[in-house]
Amino acid sequence: MSTGTGTGAGTVGPVIVDAESITKTFTTPDGRALPVLDGISFTLREGEIVALLGKSGSGKSTLLRCIAGLIAPSSGTVSYRGAPLNGANPGVAMVFQSFALLPWLTVQQNVELAMQARDVPEEQRAERALRAIDLIGLDGFESAYPKELSGGMRQRVGFARALVVEPDALLMDEPFSALDVLTAANLRGELTRLWEGREFPVKSVLIVTHNIEEAVQLADRILVLSSNPGRIRAELEVRLPRPRDRRDPQFDALVDAVYGILTGREERAHAAVAELAEAxxxxxxxxxxxxxxxxxxLPEVSAGGLSGLLEILAARGGEDGLAELAEDFNFEIDDLLPLVDAAVMLGMARVADARISITDEGRAFAVADIDTGKELFAQAAAQRxxxxxxxxxxxxxxxxxxxxxxxxxxxxxxxxxxxxxxxxxxxxxxxxxxxxxxxxxxxxxxxxxxxxxxxxxxxxxxxxxx
Known part of the structure; x- marks a missing residue:
């Protein structure tokens, strides 16, 4: 198994993947055009980890599948090593959110399956599979079946299956989102150590995520996508040395910067809802x-959760930073986003420069009794x-x-x-x-x-x- 070239931020080499003006439009059952991606261009180079960060509707997974050659863009070009794709990308391998293991095959057989698809000679498959299984920390589980493994172990099999073909680029679609917090943190740490230790048999990584801290922790570059259709809204370089400390002020500053970009959309969305309510x-x-x-x-939040956020905000003087709220109350910082979305949508809060402030309507809802709170929520929801x-x-x-x-x-x-x-x-x-x-x-x-x-x-x- 060859040695990877991951060396961290600042050391990049030739272009592996080049996406030029990628647009993707699907057709709905009633014949309407549904644009998902609009004019996206970027490159992925040797020696870098790039994160595609965005909320639902930003087309992150669709873009990743275009890069993999699993779907063709409606317009634009994806090139691998300078050659435009006309099918599956020969230089990439994917890790999926859902593990995607075949339950009737053992760990080793699942890993070998990837080599069968690439016509690796049979006599080489077992040796390479065992080496990949050992690299990813599953030595001793070669003969186990997926049902015998925890979620974290099953995802390790997914990593081993991708790494065993020694791709130029590893594409990962929300690879940690189906795992519990501790398991996800552990796998992210191991991924970083493998990359920095030059043990990774890949030359670059492209990860799709909705988790801001995950992107800042892993990536050398972060591409922030807007939604419906997806466009590159901003590109940020992450020059922090690895391993990265979440308590580092520079780490917090980057998280705040990304929040400022994402929550800027909420202000425009709130204005659009206000216009809709008046019409x-x-x-x-x-x-x-x-x-x-x-x-x-609609954000996936309850009225009780929304009230809790507003009560906390009111008790802290009516305004606070999003990152500070998350840290003080031991939240994952991305867990606040749905609550913030709901508060802004309903006119109960405003967001600017990664800070949230309560409105008069939000303060009234936060202190209301149950019946009054229902009435205020009903009025806001029905109008906004x-x-x-x-x-x-x-x-x-x-x-x-x-x-x-x-x-x-x-x-x-x-x-x-x-x-x-x-x-x-x-x-x-x-x-x-x-x-x-x-x-x-x-x-x-x-x-x-x-x-x-x-x-x-x-x-x-x-x-x-x-």
Whole structure:
């Protein structure tokens, strides 16, 4: 197994992968064009780790698959060592979030499988597989099956399977997100030690992540992607020596810088929602689609979690830095983002320069009793959250105050995948139930306004919609 060339920031060599003006557009079931990537250009060179960082909808995984040659861009070119791709990229290997192991094969057989696809002679497979398994710390588990392994060990098999083919570039798609915090931290540390110790049989790494601290910890360069469609919004160099200390002020400064870039989008999104809340439009199917923009999905947070964030913020004088909040309360810094998204969307907080400040509406919600808090949440959600607003308006146009969930799923699929659409509707149902704006009848698969016969326990009046 050859020795890698990972030497840290500042030491880079020839270009391995060159992406030029990559655009990718998918077609929805109703024939609409859904742009996912728009004009993305960057290079990946020998001796560097590059992180693609962005939220849902930024097209990170789609871009990675274009680089791997698994899907073709709608326009633009991906080149490997100067040659444009016309199929799978011969110089890369991938590590997936979901492990992607074959359960009926042993650890060694799963690792050897990658070499079979590349026509490595059979007599070499066992030797190389065992060397890769030992490198990644699974020596002694060669004959074990995936069901016998923990999540961290299964991901190690995924790493071994990618490394055994000695690719020029290792592509990783959220490789640590399915693991618990301690296991993920351990694997990130081992990855760094292998890279810095020149034991990695790869010349470069490209990692997709939504975790800011992970990107700062691992990468020499961070490409921050905007969403819907994905574009490169900023590029930051990370010149900190490895191993990197999360308590280092320079580490914090980089995290804050990335937060400033990401939360700048929230200010624009908040302005867009405010405009939407002021506009009066006829309630129709087209109005429902317009009120459910894919670039402003509902964050996966509860009203209680939102109230907790606002209570903490109020107790700290109404304003604080996002990184400081995370550190003081022992959060993963990225765990705050959904709560921040929700607070900004509902007009209960503002974000600027990686600092969050509470609004009068947010302060009122934070100190309210249960019933008053529900009313305030209902008013904010019905006016400012596009999907909630659309659902309430659509239900009020019907004669019996009910609509099948399939109607809303069909609308959402114009901007989301099927799984994402179902997830968004689930969040909306939770918000609507808490706010008593609408209920969900699971037996009939219907969303219904309060007071509809046959839906037990729903008697409250819905909050007004602007």
């Amino acid at each position: 009066e439009a006829a309630v129709s199917a087209s109005a429902v689609r317009a009120a459910t923009p894919a670039d402003l999905p 959250a596009p999907l909630i607003r659309a659902i309430v308006k659509a239900l009020r146009t019907t004669t019996d105050g009910s609509l099948r969930e399939g109607f809303f799923l069909d609308v959402l699929r114009r901007g989301f995948s099927a799984d994402e659409a179902r997830h968004q509707l689930g969040i909306a149902i939770d918000w609507g139930r808490y706010a008593e704006l609408f209920e969900y009848d699971a037996e009939r698969g219907e969303l219904v306004l309060p007071g509809v016969p046959g839906v037990p326990g729903v008697t409250a009046e819905a909050a007004p919609v602007a």
